[in-house]
Amino acid sequence: MNQLNTILGKIIRDSSGKTKLITAIIGLFVAILLLLISVQLQVNYNQLLNSKSNRDSIANFLVINKEMTDATLGNTQLGDSIIKRIKAQPFIDAVGLLTPSRYKASIESNSERFPFYTDISFESVPADFIDLNGTNWTWNEQSPYVPIIIPSMFLDFYNFQFSLSQNLPQLTPAVVKMILFKVTIYGKNGSRSFNGKIVGFSDRISSMIIPNEFMNWGNNLYASDSNQSVSRLVIRTKDPGNPILTQFLHENQLTTDSDKTRFSKYRKVVDAVVRIAGFTGIVLFLFALLVFTLFIQITIANSKIEIKRLIRLGTSPKQLSRFLMRKFFPIYCWLIFGALLLVMILQFLLKTSLTKQSIFIDFFISPITAFAALFLLVLIWWVNHRTIKKHIYQ
Amino acid sequence: MFELNQVMPFPLKEKKREKGSEIWNKHVQFKSGERIKITAPSGTGKTTLIHQLYGLRNDYDGVIQFNGKDIKQFNADQVAIQRQLSISIIFQDLQLFEQLTARENIELKRILQTPFYESSKIEEMAQLLGIRGILDQSASTCSYGEQQRICIIRALIQPFDWLLMDEPFSHLDLENQHLAIQLINEECNKRNAGFVLTDLNDDQSFIYSRTLYL
Incomplete structure (x- = not known):
């Protein structure tokens, strides 16, 4: 086979010129490189968004409500139609309604050594949105205490500000979880007290969360009105930095913790860079492919008489195709191998540089x-x- | 086996002939191993017939069958296989590659398929035909006589059941003709192959099974 190809190589020569060939090779190499880089960048970005080591557990949950403006003052309820629209968005995986307590409530210490009292209010969310594993997150009238989740920042506020100003001891989360305190609710049917206990700290929702069962029971018996409208929602999304999500919230005069969606700006830039690299790569690739197709056509056209004679003598079109493929294909293999190697080196350098941050x-x-x-x-x-088949069999 | 049924080339259709043809518009069979001499004056289609049998020309009425199949039905790859394994040819216009040496021209045909002979056979045949000295010379610098002998060796280096020869000795003197005929006879005998030879002259170089007037 090699011997045949050597002889065929003497008969079918490429007369397009080395400079043109080298230019085409460089063009194809850059095109392949750009395409592979854009694919790898996209993969890296997805990894940054989704991998466990990078993911911020709060980032995938957003609490949204209407923007507070003069126009929405006193009218912050979210209607069924907007809730339906939010549920229908492809970038939103789940929607949970935040139910507020519509009765007065207070908590106070059971211990005289550590007195405190404060009026409070609660919210509840469907259990799917609670990030506490292994805790019995439910309530009924026989339950020994009402489980409560408080925002982590409450404890920070206590430990680093309040305790210092009031000369009180600092508390660890474990100690806080051991304290049993008194929860009292007041409403149209008088008042009632329960034991309450903090079972966890969360970063997702910035209010005190109680189980839905306790919320519904309390609202039924103690709510001063029967208004069941919803003002806040919690949504779960794969990518809080998704610019489309930010755009959707903005268009519907909704707002959320802007800290969590700040990535959308960077995301836009990364998306643009990846798209430009990808698009340029595709265009270059198509041009380079065209140039190489022309090279093959020119080679065949320049050797038309010889190819005709070879076929006359019994060379099969398959043998000629194989010869021409062997002439050009190794170039492509080397180019792709080279581009892949370069992408590997770039990835390694990027990894080294990003790890420092x-x-x-x-x-x-x-x-x-x-x-x-x-x-x-x-x-x-x-x-x-x-191309070869088309021109050889002609 | 070749079978020609009412074959008539388009270019000869309108041509008036003084003497009737034993091939055109007739039913003729060339059976395996037969040695056919085709004789005719210039312009009566000798080269056309050889090219038709070799599958190079399709411009004719009638049907030519090779081993029972219409040769017009063969696709490009099937034709190539036949030319590599069943039908060899010595072209009148030689069809050598001038950019190759004499040896490479022959070697090409030897290795297009699984070789029938070792490459040393090229030297042996070249020795017999008196062109061993020019084997490594570019084909373009060889004389017509030398080129014709290169073509003969090229046709004999491959396997074949049929050898088509279109005025194969037109550039050879009598002595070289004799050597070539000896070699061709020997190689056809080895393969039990038949041949179709066209020539202007009514020679008796070979022992023919039949001589047909075109």
Whole structure:
């Protein structure tokens, strides 16, 4: 086979010129590189959004409500239609209604050594949105205490401000969870007291959370009015930095913790960079593919008489196709291998540099990038094979 | 086996002939191993017939079958397999690659398929035909006589059941013709192969099974 190819190589020569070939090779290399880089960047970005080491557990849960303006003052309820619309958005995985307590409530210490009293209010959310594992998150009238989740920042506020100003001891979360205190609710049917206990701290929702069962029971018996409208929702989303989500909230005059959606701005920039690199890569790739297709056509056209003679003498079109593929295909293999190697080096450098900033991505390129390289190789092979077949069998 | 049924090339359709053809518009069979001499004056389609049998020309009425199949029905790859394994040819216009040496021209045909002979056979045949000295010379610098002998060796280096020869000795003197005929006879005998030879002259170089007037 090699001997035949050597002889065929003497008969079919490419007369397009080395400079043109080298230019085309550089063009194809840059195109492949850009495409692979854009794929790898996209993978890296998705990894940053979704991997456990990077994910901020609060980031995927957003509490949303109407923007407080003069126009919405006293009218912050979220109607059924807007809730339905929010549920229908593809970037929102789940929606939970936040139910507020519509009765007065207070908590006070049972211990004289550590007295406190404060008026409070509660909220409840469906259990799916609670991030406490292994806690019995329910309530009935026989329950020994009402489980309560408080925002982590409440404890921080106590430990680092309040306790210092009041000369009180600082408390660890474990100690706080042991304290049993008195919860009293007041309403149209008088008042009633229960034991209350803090069972957990959460960063998701910035209010005191009680089980739905206790909320519904309290609202039924003690609420001063029967208004059941909803003013706040909690949503779960894969990507709080999604610019479409930010845009949707803005268009519907809804607001959320802007800290959690701040990534949307960076995301827009990254998306634009990836898209530009990808688009440029595709355009360059198509041009380079066209140039190489022309190279093959020119090679065949320049050797038309020789190819005709070879076929006359019994060379099969298959043998000629194989020869031409062997002439060009190794170039593509080397180009893709080179581009993949360069992407690997760039990924390694990026990893090293980002690790210093506590941002973690993989050392190695993703299988998706390797698959993309393989796909490009198969695509190039297919286009070349078709071109050769078309012109040889003519 | 070749079978020609009412074959008539388009270019010869309108041509008036003084003497009737034994091939055109007739039913003719060339059976395996037969040695056929085709004789005719210039312009009566000798090269056309060879090219038709070789599958190079389709511009004719009638049907040519090779081993029971219409040769027009063969696809490009099937034709190539036949040319590699069943039908060899010595073209009148030689069809050599001038950019190759004499040896490479022959070697190409030897290795297109699983070789029938070792490459040393090229030297042996070249020795017999008196062109061993020019084997590594570019084909373009060889004389017509030398080129014709290269073509003969090229046709004999491959496996075949049929050898088509279109005025194969037109550039050879009598002595070289004799050597070539000896070699061709020997190689056809080895393979039990038949041949179709066209020539202007009514020679008796080979022992023919039949001589047909075109």
